[in-house]
Amino acid sequence: MLFHVRMDVSIPAGLPADTAAEIKAREKAYSQELQRSGKWRHIWRLAGEYANFSIFDVESNAELHDILTGLPLFPYMKISVTPLCRHPSSVRDGDA
Incomplete structure (x- = not known):
């Protein structure tokens, strides 16, 4: 499953x-480490x-949640998640 994630970081002064x-x-x-794994x-x-x-x-919503909440900066982030699916007009076969 593909997800677009925006992360805004706000570390307290x-x-x-x-x-x-x-x-x-x-x-x-x-x-x-997560980039090297392909996730x-x-x-x-x-x-x-x-x-x-x-x-x-990732495999599931739950896996994404676990990854995001495991981020050391998670307590200082505002996160927005958008699920993605392949567009029927895409010429790229590898992005399912």
């Missing part, structure tokens, strides 16, 4: 810099924002 850096390092490692297919930064658009390829 009062969070100590070393704590924020540690959380960001864990976030990067976790997201890169996090694409990630794009939104210019001028602390946000991204991502495409996930």
Whole structure:
């Protein structure tokens, strides 16, 4: 199942810099592991924002929920999820 996910991050100004850096390092490692596994297919930064658009390829809504709530930055995120399905006019056969 494919999902389009927008993540907007808002780290509290009062969070100590070393704590924020540690959380960001864990976030990067976790997201890169998911990208290597194929579950996090694409990630794009939104210019001028602390946000991204991502495409996930997972088995279920529950798996996506588990992945997203496992993000170290999850407590500081606003997340919007849109399920995707293949468009009948697409010329790309590999994106089911």
